[in-house]
Amino acid sequence: MSALQLESLTKVYGETVVLDGIDLELASGEFCTVVGASGCGKSTLLKLLLGQESPTAGRVLLDGQPLPGEPSPERGIVFQRYSVFRHLTVAENVRFGLELRDGNRLLGRCFGGKRAAIRARAKELIEAVGLAEAADRYPVQLSGGMQQRLALAQAIALEPPLLLLDEPFGALDPGNRASMHVLLKELWGGTGMTVVMVTHDLSEAFGLGTRMLVLDRPAPPEPAAGARITYDLALGRRHVNGDHEATPLENAQYA
Amino acid sequence: MPRLINLRPGRSLALGLTVVPFLALFLTYQAASTVRLAENPQDRLLPAFSTMGDAIVRMAFEEDKRSGDYLFWTDTVTSLERLALGVGTGAFFGLVIGLLAGLLPLMRAVLSPSLAALAMVPPLALLPILFITLGLDELSKVVLIAIGVGPFIARDLEARIRELPSEEIIKAQTLGAGTWLTLWRVVLPQMLPRLIDAVRLSLGAAWLFLIAAEAIASTEGLGYRIFLVRRYLAMDIILPYVAWITLLAWLTDYGLRRLNLALFPWYAAQLDAERKP
Numbered sequence: 001m002s003a004l005q006l007e008s009l010t011k012v013y014g015e016t017v018v019l020d021g022i023d024l025e026l027a028s029g030e031f032c033t034v035v036g037a038s039g040c041g042k043s044t045l046l047k048l049l050l051g052q053e054s055p056t057a058g059r060v061l062l063d064g065q066p067l068p069g070e071p072s073p074e075r076g077i078v079f080q081r082y083s084v085f086r087h088l089t090v091a092e093n094v095r096f097g098l099e100l101r102d103g104n105r106l107l108g109r110c111f112g113g114k115r116a117a118i119r120a121r122a123k124e125l126i127e128a129v130g131l132a133e134a135a136d137r138y139p140v141q142l143s144g145g146m147q148q149r150l151a152l153a154q155a156i157a158l159e160p161p162l163l164l165l166d167e168p169f170g171a172l173d174p175g176n177r178a179s180m181h182v183l184l185k186e187l188w189g190g191t192g193m194t195v196v197m198v199t200h201d202l203s204e205a206f207g208l209g210t211r212m213l214v215l216d217r218p219a220p221p222e223p224a225a226g227a228r229i230t231y232d233l234a235l236g237r238r239h240v241n242g243d244h245e246a247t248p249l250e251n252a253q254y255a
Numbered sequence: 256m257p258r259l260i261n262l263r264p265g266r267s268l269a270l271g272l273t274v275v276p277f278l279a280l281f282l283t284y285q286a287a288s289t290v291r292l293a294e295n296p297q298d299r300l301l302p303a304f305s306t307m308g309d310a311i312v313r314m315a316f317e318e319d320k321r322s323g324d325y326l327f328w329t330d331t332v333t334s335l336e337r338l339a340l341g342v343g344t345g346a347f348f349g350l351v352i353g354l355l356a357g358l359l360p361l362m363r364a365v366l367s368p369s370l371a372a373l374a375m376v377p378p379l380a381l382l383p384i385l386f387i388t389l390g391l392d393e394l395s396k397v398v399l400i401a402i403g404v405g406p407f408i409a410r411d412l413e414a415r416i417r418e419l420p421s422e423e424i425i426k427a428q429t430l431g432a433g434t435w436l437t438l439w440r441v442v443l444p445q446m447l448p449r450l451i452d453a454v455r456l457s458l459g460a461a462w463l464f465l466i467a468a469e470a471i472a473s474t475e476g477l478g479y480r481i482f483l484v485r486r487y488l489a490m491d492i493i494l495p496y497v498a499w500i501t502l503l504a505w506l507t508d509y510g511l512r513r514l515n516l517a518l519f520p521w522y523a524a525q526l527d528a529e530r531k532p
Contacts, residue, residue, distance in 0.1 A: 052425055071428035082420035085427075087445045087521045096440070097430035108436040138521045140528045158430065 003028045004049075004162060004194055009058035010226070011044050018044045020226030021058065026211070031188055031195045033209035035202055040215045041227035042198045046166050049196060050077055062162060073101070076155035076193075078168040083151035084139045090150055091135040094122040097158045122157070129153040129183060145176035149183065156187055163188075165197035169204070177201075181208060209235050302491040310491040326480065330496075334465060334477040335503070337393065341400025342461050346454050348401070349408025350446070356409065357416025358424075358442055359434070367413065370406055378403035379467055386472060396468040403464040404457040411453040412446055419445065448522040451515045455508050462504055 004026040011019040018041045026032050036042045047053040049060060051071045060067045062074060077083070084093045098118040103110040110118055126135050129149040139147050148168055155163060169177045185208065188195055199205050205212050214231035264272055288301040302310075315327035355362040356370065382399055389395040419442065427437045469478030477500055484492045516523040 050425070050429075071425050073429060073431045075429055077426060077429050079422045079426075082422040083426060085423060085441060085445075086525065087519070089521075096427075100431040100436060100440075106435075108432070108440045138524045140521070140525045154426075154430070160429070 003063060004030075004196070005061040005064070007058050007061065009045075009048060009060065010056050011041070011048060011053070012056040012226075017226035019048070019055075020228055022227075022229060024213070024229065026194055026196070028194055029192045031208060031210045032197070033205035033212045034196065034198045034215060035200060035205045035212065036215035036227065038200065040217055042215050043166065045215065046164055046196070046198050049162070050075055050164055073097070073158055074161055076158065076160035076163045078148065078151045078155050078163075078165050080167045080170045083168075084147060084154060086139050089136050089138055090126060090131050090142070091119075091122055093139070093150055094125050094153050094157055095119070096154065098122065101158060125153045125157055128187070143176075145172050145180065148172065148180060152184065152187060156191065156193070159191060159193070161194060163193045163195045165195065165199075167199055168197070170200070177204070184208065206235065211235060299488045299490055302494070306491045307495050310489070311495045314492065326475075329475055330477045330480050331499070331503070333475045334469065337396050337469075337476065338400065338461055338465050340393075341397045341465070342404055342454060342458070344397060345401035345403070345405035345457070345461075346408055346450060349405045349453070350412060350450055352405075352409040353412025353416065354438060354442065354446065357413040358438055363413070366409075370410055370413075374406040374410060378464055382468065382471065391472040396465065396473070399468050400461050400464045404454075404461050407457050407460070408450065408453045411456075412449060415446060415449045416442060448515050448519040451511050455511050458504060458507060462500065466500075 004024075006022050006024040009019055009022040009024075010017070022045065034042050034045065044053070048055050049067075051067060051069055054069045067074060071077070085096065088096065095118050098121060099110050100108050102114050102118065109115075123132075123135075126132055129152060131146060131149055131153070134142060134146060139150065142150065151168070169180050172180065181204065197205075197208065212231070212233045212235055213229050214233075215227045216230040217227045218225045284301065285304070288303055291298045291301050292303060311327065315325060318324065319326050352366060352370065356366040357363070378399060381402060382395075385395040385398055389398060423441060424437060427441045432440065465476075466478030466481075469476040470482040473479040477496055481493045481496045516526075
C-alpha cells in the first residue's frame, strides 16, 4: 500500500555530485537499511526522502504520487539527536502530532472527547515503548536510550506510511542499542510501515533489515561522480527474529 | 594544604563571605562620615546614617507641604510605571521581531541587517528627537526605554531561535505543523523563558535610560528627585535613593528569575542538567 520509488535521484552541491542517478523500488512494508562509508551520501539520500532538501534531478514517489518538496506527515523521522521537543513532557511529545492532526487549526490543541481519545492513544504508545513511568518527565531528564524510545513513539503516533531513521541508535551504548532493536522490530511488525534506516553499523543493518543497500562512490579516477548503490541485498525475513549468520561481506568488514 | 582552586566554602562560610563586602562598605562609610562630621558638623558630603534616616522618614511618611504627596512613594510608583511600560513595550516588539527574523528566512533578510544597524544608534542621542516630536510627557520617556531595550531583545531572541536544533523544526513539520503551528507550539513556548532572560539582561540599560530621561525633563520620579536635590547638595536624600533604586533593580531581577523557573519547569530542568558535570 505504500511503496517507495526513487527515479534517477541526483543531488549536486556546487561542483560536487553527491548522488548520481539513484533508482530504487521498495515494496510496501519493506525494512530497508542503508550503509556506506562516512560522506558517501547516505545522509543526503535521507534528506531527499524527508523533503529537507530537494533533488537536483529525479523524483521520489510514494504509491505513485510525488512527495512534497518539504517535510510532511507522510514521513515520520527519528534523528540521532534532538528528535523530541525539549519544552514538552514525554506524554506531551507523543500527543503533539495527534493534537495537530485532530485539533483546532489555530491553536493546534484538542478539547473534549477528542482530547480524551488522544490521551488514551498516547498512553498506549508510551506503554508500548516502555516509558509509562517517565510520562511526566522532560526529555532532558531522560537517558539517551529513553529519548530515542520517545522519538520513536512520537514518530509512529501518526502511523506514517514511510518511517525514516537517521542513525537513530548511533549515540547509544551497545546494551541500549540491542533493546532498541527489539523494540523497533516489534513496532515495525505491528504496523506494516515502509522503513528506511541509515546506519553505519553493519551488523545492525543486517540484523534489522529485510533489504540492505550499500552506497559507495566510484574510485578516485572518477572524482566527479556521485554515489551509487553498489550492493542491493535482499535479506528476507529470516533475520527478523534473532541472530543471523555472518555473510562474506560482513566478515570482510570485520577482518 | 589543598590547592586554592580546590577549596570550596561550606554553606555558612559562603554566607559569611557574601556579607563581607557589604559590611566593609558600611563600616568604611561610617568611619569616613564620623571623621568628617567631627571636623565640621555642618558637612553635607557624607551624612550620618541617622541623618539619612530622618530624610527618608520626611520623604516617605510626611506629606510634602507644596503638593500634599508622599514624595518617596510617588517617585517610586512613577518611575516603576515608566520602567514597566517601556520595558514591556520593548519586550513585546522585541519578541515579535525576534520571532519573525529568527524563524522566517525571508523576514530575516529584511529585518536582520537593519536591526544590526539600528541597535548601534545610541538611544540617548535620540532623546532630544523624542522630546521634540513626542513632547516632554510620559510618552517620550517610555519610548526611549522601549527603543533602548527593544533591538537588544529582538537580536537576542533571533540568535536563540537560530540555535534551536533544525531537527525540531523538521520534526514539527513531519507531525503536521505548518509555519504558524511551528511558531505557536514549538518556537514561541521555547522562547518565552529566553525572553524573560533577555529582559533581565536589559534591565540595567532600562534604568539608565529612565534616570537620564527623568533627569532632563520630568516633575517626579526617582531620577528627577536625585537630580533636583543635587542643587542643595542633599546627599542625605541622594544616597538612600540610590540604594533604593539598586534594591528595586535587584528585586526585579530576582523576581523575574524565580518567575522563569516557576513558569517553565522544562527550562528549570534544562538549567539543572547543564549545571551537573
